[in-house]
Amino acid sequence: EPEVTQTPSHQVTQMGQEVILRCVPISNHLYFYWYRQILGQKVEFLVSFYNNEISEKSEIFDDQFSVERPDGSNFTLKIRSTKLEDSAMYFCASSGLAGVLEEQFFGPGTRLTVL
Amino acid sequence: KNEVEQSPQNLTAQEGEFITINCSYSVGISALHWLQQHPGGGIVSLFMLSSGKKKHGRLIATINIQEKHSSLHITASHPRDSAVYICAGLDSGGGADGLTFGKGTHLIIQP
Numbered sequence: 001e002p003e004v005t006q007t008p009s010h011q012v013t014q015m016g017q018e019v020i021l022r023c024v025p026i027s028n029h030l031y032f033y034w035y036r037q038i039l040g041q042k043v044e045f046l047v048s049f050y051n052n053e054i055s056e057k058s059e060i061f062d063d064q065f066s067v068e069r070p071d072g073s074n075f076t077l078k079i080r081s082t083k084l085e086d087s088a089m090y091f092c093a094s095s096g097l098a099g100v101l102e103e104q105f106f107g108p109g110t111r112l113t114v115l
Numbered sequence: 116k117n118e119v120e121q122s123p124q125n126l127t128a129q130e131g132e133f134i135t136i137n138c139s140y141s142v143g144i145s146a147l148h149w150l151q152q153h154p155g156g157g158i159v160s161l162f163m164l165s166s167g168k169k170k171h172g173r174l175i176a177t178i179n180i181q182e183k184h185s186s187l188h189i190t191a192s193h194p195r196d197s198a199v200y201i202c203a204g205l206d207s208g209g210g211a212d213g214l215t216f217g218k219g220t221h222l223i224i225q226p
Contacts, residue, residue: 035214042201042216042218042219043201043214043216045215048213056213058213101145105160106150106159108155108157109156109157109158
């Protein structure tokens with residue numbers, strides 16, 4: 001069964017460093033999303049991406065964040081200068097033709113720890 | 116801004132019991148998702164619904180758009196159903212993509 005994959009599973013970085021979290025969505029999906037979950041808190045929407053551009057972003061997704069689809073398979077989230085409060089689990093998700101009105105398939109997540 | 120509330124926050128039940136988890140939201144939505152999150156953190160989509168009722172195996176999800184309320188039911192519960200169950204709504208405002216998540220219901224099914 002097709003699945004969303006994410007790498008790495010765990011990333012440890014120093015405050016101020018740049019990190020890139022990688023996702024491979026399901027191959028025929030067109031809509032891609034990033035969410036984050038700070039430990040013990042609820043999942044929060046960061047950004048959605050369609051047709052090679054950001055479709056919507058939340059207040060959390062400030063200038064420190066960027067997303068890219070560098071090739072036909074990967075979807076990346078870059079945090080330019082990490083802060084302690086960026087420590088969280090980051091989930092990538094994808095959905096098909098109907099976009100947000102369709103079931104979203106989630107990756108296993110990347111746990112980001114900022115020291 | 117939509118607020119999504121779930122109840123109960125925690126639920127412990129015996130194997131075989133019928134489980135109900137409730138979700139209410141404050142503004143109109145175009146779709147509601149029920150998700151399952153296991154202790155390792157992974158999230159699995161269970162249902163997406165915008166009206167009526169859906170059933171998958173022992174899981175049933177219902178939604179009442181007028182009352183802004185949805186329920187997730189588990190019949191003949193089993194210890195492997197132990198997980199956090201999360202509802203998330205998609206606002207019906209134009210162009211909205213982002214889901215608003217509830218805090219989750221932590222379910223433990225004891226053998």
